[in-house]
Amino acid sequence: xxLPKHEHLPHYTYDDxxxxxxxxxxxxxxxxxxxxxxxxYHQEINGNLYAELRQALHPCRHCKxxxxxxxxxxxxxxxxxxxxxxCNSTDTGAFITxxxxxxxxxLSPATANKDRTIKFELYESQGVEYYVIINPQQKTAEVFRLxxxxxxxxKETTTDAVAFSLTEAAGCNFTxxxxxxx
Numbered sequence: 001x002x003l004p005k006h007e008h009l010p011h012y013t014y015d016d017x018x019x020x021x022x023x024x025x026x027x028x029x030x031x032x033x034x035x036x037x038x039x040x041y042h043q044e045i046n047g048n049l050y051a052e053l054r055q056a057l058h059p060c061r062h063c064k065x066x067x068x069x070x071x072x073x074x075x076x077x078x079x080x081x082x083x084x085x086x087c088n089s090t091d092t093g094a095f096i097t098x099x100x101x102x103x104x105x106x107l108s109p110a111t112a113n114k115d116r117t118i119k120f121e122l123y124e125s126q127g128v129e130y131y132v133i134i135n136p137q138q139k140t141a142e143v144f145r146l147x148x149x150x151x152x153x154x155k156e157t158t159t160d161a162v163a164f165s166l167t168e169a170a171g172c173n174f175t176x177x178x179x180x181x182x
Contacts, residue, residue: 009030010029011029011030011076012026012029012030012031012076013026013029013075013076014026014072014075014076014078017031017078022034022035023035023037023080025078025079025080026076026077026078026079027077027079027118027119027122028076028077029076029077032114033110034080034110034111035110036110038106038108039108039136041136042106042108042136045106045134045136045181045182046067046082046083046106048180048181048182049082049083049104049106049134049176049181050065050067050083052176052177052180052181053065053083053085053174053176056174056175056176057085057172057174060172060174062087062088062172063085063086063087063088063101063166063172064085064086064089065083065084065085066083066084066085066086066096066100067082067083068080068081068082068083069084069095069096070094070095070096071084071095071096071097071100072095072096072097073097073122073126077122078095079119079122081100081103081104081105082104082105082106082134083103083104084096084100084102084103084104085100085101085102085103085166086098086100086101087101087166087172099126099127099128100128101128101129101130101166102128102129102130102131102132102164102166103123103128103130103131103132104132104134105119105131105132105133105134106134106136107133107134107135107136107137108136115133116133120133120144120151123151124146124149124150124151127146127149128146129145129146129166129167130143130144130145130146130164131143131144131151132144134181138158139158139182140156140157140158141155141156141157141158141162141178141181142155142156143155143156143157143162157178158178158179158182159178159179160177160178160179161175161176161177161178161179162175162176162178163175164176
């Protein structure tokens with residue numbers, strides 16, 4: 001017996017997703033469990049990164065930093081980035097619909113492969129200008145920037161400060177000191 005054919009697999013939508021218990025992501029109709037919960041170290045890094053971003057973006061009145069929140073991309077694709085930066089956003093409801101300018105994902109054993117492959121391609125196809133992959137075990141941050149529709153790695157660092165220049169919010173430039181997140 002071989003693998004099931006794609007057309008035989010269940011296909012879920014936002015209506016299904018919003019009544020599920022626990023933490024899930026839905027990508028192209030396929031559910032992904034967000035369990036186990038992130039480790040203490042993962043959450044510590046996320047908190048430190050959030051504080052660093054809030055301080056760096058304080059002068060910009062057009063951008064906001066969001067902790068995990070549903071990003072409803074389509075009826076069958078809903079993800080929860082660890083951190084997102086939105087520019088000129090009017091989203092205020094239960095989820096966001098706007099493409100974030102920057103997305104940060106902190107790798108965990110349960111999500112590392114998905115973050116490096118499926119979500120990498122998803123964020124690239126949606127036009128997220130910067131995608132930053134944080135590896136807690138190696139204490140590295142990989143910064144990718146969108147060039148002509150494809151991500152190009154612009155920096156990999158443990159302790160450097162990295163400048164971000166957002167084209168969506170003209171004049172919104174900020175720096176993240178990655179030495180402060182570990």
